[in-house]
């Protein structure tokens with residue numbers, strides 16, 4: 001398959017092809033172009049030309065919003081094909097891919113309906129002879145780089161606001177999961193997006209990502225991925241002072257007080273960490289449980305975790321799926337081994353499942369490590385797998401301190417029936433999203449993003465649109481006169497003020 005440039009599918013210049021395989025069983029999914037820097041430059045040039053032509057940027061925002069609403073309808077129409085493609089690339093259960101598609105359509109609808117809101121304001125100049133207004137403009141050419149865990153969902157959080165704001169873009173999906181982002185290009189064309197506004201290159205971070213983040217014709221990089229890559233992206237973008245929005249990883253605390261509703265807390269603790277086999281940036285990987293509750297809670301968690309049913313995308317009996325790749329499974333296993341070597345106690349899991357039916361996939365058992373402490377690498381680093389670590393606390397202050405003791409700050413939760421305590425803890429947590437007596441829900445209308453090294457900028461909500469807009473102050477002197485700052489003008493007659 002090809003690259004999407006200037007509104008057409010074109011071959012990569014060097015013709016190298018990569019095979020996509022389903023991580024649940026290794027079955028062949030499709031071949032995609034493995035593009036290189038010259039392809040990325042070609043796609044950037046297409047986006048730049050479309051932006052310079054103003055073919056999209058000058059459309060009234062209401063029209064741009066209407067196109068996003070059409071995209072949402074088309075995704076609903078094609079939900080079966082989209083979900084199937086997402087499941088095959090990621091190995092996730094079909095039902096989870098269907099949930100993702102509903103969220104993706106909702107994201108396009110949210111931004112489509114926002115058209116015309118917050119597009120500027122008038123400012124009081126304090127002078128009768130001058131008008132002042134604040135206007136918004138598209139940033140220009142955006143490079144959108146996305147990961148493999150929620151491929152089209154992460155893409156939609158970028159594409160929808162970027163288009164509403166009037167930008168042109170080049171998107172690079174993960175080399176492992178490009179299919180649904182490729183499908184989106186056809187959907188955008190069918191919805192009426194002019195050629196050249198949306199461009200796609202498939203390929204590796206080294207092959208095309210580096211060009212996208214350093215090219216002088218790119219104005220903004222919006223990146224979702226790991227912390228180490230995020231640091232490289234920021235460094236690459238610095239030379240041309242691009243705007244950079246980073247959505248990175250997390251080591252997300254889930255605080256459970258002894259006064260929480262037991263069944264609710266235990267059920268959420270499982271979903272928090274084992275949903276999508278822990279391959280969720282906001283996964284509740286760090287259980288921070290009140291000491292008096294610890295023994296019973298961990299024993300019951302282990303019992304339930306050991307009974308979670310693994311399976312492929314189309315196994316109706318499965319409750320969660322595979323990891324994305326062999327390399328990723330090795331990384332997860334290495335973190336578990338390091339945790340045990342550093343003193344953690346393996347309560348359940350800790351290996352790939354033994355059954356023959358899992359042999360061709362990259363499955364890993366839901367794993368719980370007890371007795372963890374702040375300095376263990378399994379606590380400090382993101383393993384991004386189905387690994388729950390357990391720490392304990394005695395006081396509210398200690399719970400907050402443990403939860404905030406991380407370089408990350410993406411999300412966290414607190415379970416308690418004391419609403420005053422819940423509010424105090426939520427306020428004290430240095431994390432971008434805090435759930436109280438719940439885990440995982442997010443809303444397109446609510447900002448998403450991280451404190452600390454979980455990133456900068458926000459996606460979703462109004463701030464998610466603001467990332468893609470430049471702000472301009474237009475000052476209009478409606479009764480112009482010479483300022484007489486220079487040239488021997490009479491004292492006190494100047495209008496000039498500096499800033």
Ligand code: NAP
Pocket residue numbers: 145146147148149150154172173174175176203204205206208209210213224225226227229230232233247248249250280281282382384410449450454455
């Ligand atoms: P990753 O390895 O950092 O890759 C993310 C994307 O960046 C991929 O498309 C990758 O390309 C590309 N890339 C790699 N090197 C690059 C470079 N030097 N320049 C430009 N692009 C480059 O992350 P991942 O393993 O795909 O995804 C998992 C990570 O994403 C986790 O850390 C997770 O927490 C994070 N995540 C965060 C959020 C959030 O909202 N905060 C949401 C989802 C995921 P290739 O891999 O194709 O080579």
